[in-house]
Amino acid sequence: MDNSRKMTGPERQVFILDQLKKAETPISGRELANMTNVSRQIIVQDVSLLKAKKEPIIATSQGYVYMMEKKTDGMKQRTIVCRHKPEETLEELQAIVDCGAYVYDVRVEHPVYGDLTGILNITNRQEAEKFVRSLKMTNASLLLELTDGLHLHTIAATTEDKLDAACEELKTRGFIFE
Template sequence: MSKDREKKLLGEERRDWLLNYLKNSSGPVTGTVLARKSNVSRQVIVGDITLLKARNEPIIATSQGYLYMQVGSGIHAEKIIACRHDRSQTEQEMNIIVDHGVTVKDVKVEHPVYGDLTASIMVSTRKDVQAFLKHIHSTNASLLSELTSGMHLHTLSAPDEQMILKAEQALKEAGILVEEN
């Protein structure tokens, strides 16, 4: 397959190609890259991804691009934790988590009008953390936690529960983990 397609892929053929491409990718792929490779606009890709998701394909949109969630990915433990910190501690929080071999799947806040707002993050390494923070900075975007004075939830995933417990302990020591009384 050439780097860029000469022929525009149409409809179902393009969605099949997108699904295959994402399944075989080792990491997230941006809509811009997918659009270039399939010779369509990024908006067409966004629509295609929406249709694939409606078919229950496990595709998530992360800050680094689209990701196909492989079944049996080695994740055996998940836990939702509550954290509170200001914007300046975001890198510290994420690095603590990924340094323990744990993935930050998402962030969730409770908005007074919209209810729960959840955004996929999917960071597993310090490199992922840096890419996420660079994207936040380059777009001048707000963190969801800024809507709730720093209070937010994360879904964490890891190969075993002990890894998550150790990450929680480190977050507690850093004053970031919110504990139940």
């Protein structure tokens, strides 16, 4: 970015879109704020304006992603129902990715709001650890805390065998709700 003059809101939004479209991994609001010399809150506002213009930007636990297509496109997918304590979240996520599956989202059914979904995009142990660290650092609640631990995940993998292995591992650990 050229630091000699301050970007206007529309210029910054074009810059944000360009960065997200080029990125191979999520970009955090803090990173975008540093790139544009504005606060993270300004980035949140810019992203909201872009979403209102129908730009397919998703806020994930790792940062913002421009969703031209879901990472799960072309992969085998399965929705699983799980139940566990909040402190078992890392174990659950790592059990899934250790079997070669990908955790696309988490979903709960709220009695007032209906389905609430959080996009996770967790593909490996490090991303699972980063997600849990982020929860602790921000003191944020997990969606499963709204439903006494009950939640759904969309998981994906290149083969049905990997999905079967992930489900079997979760069942062994007592995390699958039947």
